[in-house]
Amino acid sequence: MNNRKNLIVITGGAGGIGTACTKVFKDYPLILTDYSQDAVDKAVDNLKKEGFDVTGIACDITDKKDIEKLTKYVADQGSLKALVHTAGVSGTVKDLRKVYTIDLVATELLVDAFYELAAKDSVAILLSSMMAHAVPPNEKYDDALTNPQAPDSFDILSQFVKDSDMMYNFAKRGVQLLTHKHADKWGAKGARIVSVSPGVIETAMALKAAEEHPERMELIKQATPLKRNGQPEDVADVIHFLASDAARFITSTDILVDGGVIHNIKKMY
Ligand SMILES: NC(=O)c1ccc[n+]([C@@H]2O[C@H](COP(=O)([O-])OP(=O)(O)OC[C@H]3O[C@@H](n4cnc5c(N)ncnc54)[C@H](O)[C@@H]3O)[C@@H](O)[C@H]2O)c1
Numbered sequence: 001m002n003n004r005k006n007l008i009v010i011t012g013g014a015g016g017i018g019t020a021c022t023k024v025f026k027d028y029p030l031i032l033t034d035y036s037q038d039a040v041d042k043a044v045d046n047l048k049k050e051g052f053d054v055t056g057i058a059c060d061i062t063d064k065k066d067i068e069k070l071t072k073y074v075a076d077q078g079s080l081k082a083l084v085h086t087a088g089v090s091g092t093v094k095d096l097r098k099v100y101t102i103d104l105v106a107t108e109l110l111v112d113a114f115y116e117l118a119a120k121d122s123v124a125i126l127l128s129s130m131m132a133h134a135v136p137p138n139e140k141y142d143d144a145l146t147n148p149q150a151p152d153s154f155d156i157l158s159q160f161v162k163d164s165d166m167m168y169n170f171a172k173r174g175v176q177l178l179t180h181k182h183a184d185k186w187g188a189k190g191a192r193i194v195s196v197s198p199g200v201i202e203t204a205m206a207l208k209a210a211e212e213h214p215e216r217m218e219l220i221k222q223a224t225p226l227k228r229n230g231q232p233e234d235v236a237d238v239i240h241f242l243a244s245d246a247a248r249f250i251t252s253t254d255i256l257v258d259g260g261v262i263h264n265i266k267k268m269y
């Protein structure tokens with residue numbers, strides 16, 4: 001084992017919010033991962049040129065064997081400070097099972113695998129979405145969302161979910177429910193688990209959604225108290241705080257980073 005203490009592992013590290021997260025953790029050793037090896041190599045090269053202590057490995061987060069490779073790679077390099085899980089897809093992916101699997105099932109696969117590496121003061125930070133706050137609590141589907149690996153969970157959700165945007169919102173509610181489900185187990189190690197719910201953040205993901213629903217995106221901007229969309233750095237700064245000792249008593253909860261818009265969106269329903 002190398003001795004890289006306080007490793008920050010960033011999934012979706014080549015994506016919009018993932019890239020912004022790498023920048024705020026310049027003082028830490030980083031491990032960056034994403035779906036494609038090519039994207040990981042490019043991101044790692046760029047960061048090395050900027051003086052970062054960074055390595056990387058590709059991982060399809062829906063593949064248990066890839067996750068095993070990732071956690072072994074991390075364990076071989078040192079001790080875990082934070083898992084920053086930003087990898088995900090939006091409702092522009094029209095395959096409902098794919099959205100459910102990438103955004104929710106894979107999140108729990110990572111939480112389970114990284115629990116083995118967690119120690120006192122480690123933290124898992126999971127990306128949810130403000131849209132999760134538009135899904136009301138309901139025991140009819142919350143049990144399925146809390147147990148995404150159960151064989152009947154997808155079928156149960158399919159009775160409530162009409163399209164891929166809705167599946168995205170439900171899956172992201174599931175991410176929040178997972179923080180409650182796993183908090184005691186992580187807490188017994190002195191480790192924390194939280195989610196972060198961004199509003200519209202100007203990354204490739206949001207720009208694609210904006211192409212699909214331009215009027216909806218404009219309405220959201222106008223309904224935002226701060227009258228602008230978010231930038232990846234707005235989210236990364238909060239994630240930096242959540243990984244720090246200043247957030248040592250924050251666990252099993254969600255932090256909204258949405259410019260205040262979801263409150264106004266809910267009033268419109
Ligand atoms: N951008 C927004 O407006 C917004 C709003 C709310 C929530 N979020 C959430 O924030 C997170 C990051 O979003 P972003 O805007 O940076 O998106 P992005 O598309 O820029 O980045 C997502 C990354 O996830 C990776 N990924 C997708 N499927 C994967 C898989 N199976 N295995 C490994 N990696 C995979 C992609 O390759 C990509 O690099 C996502 O979970 C997203 O749902 C984003």
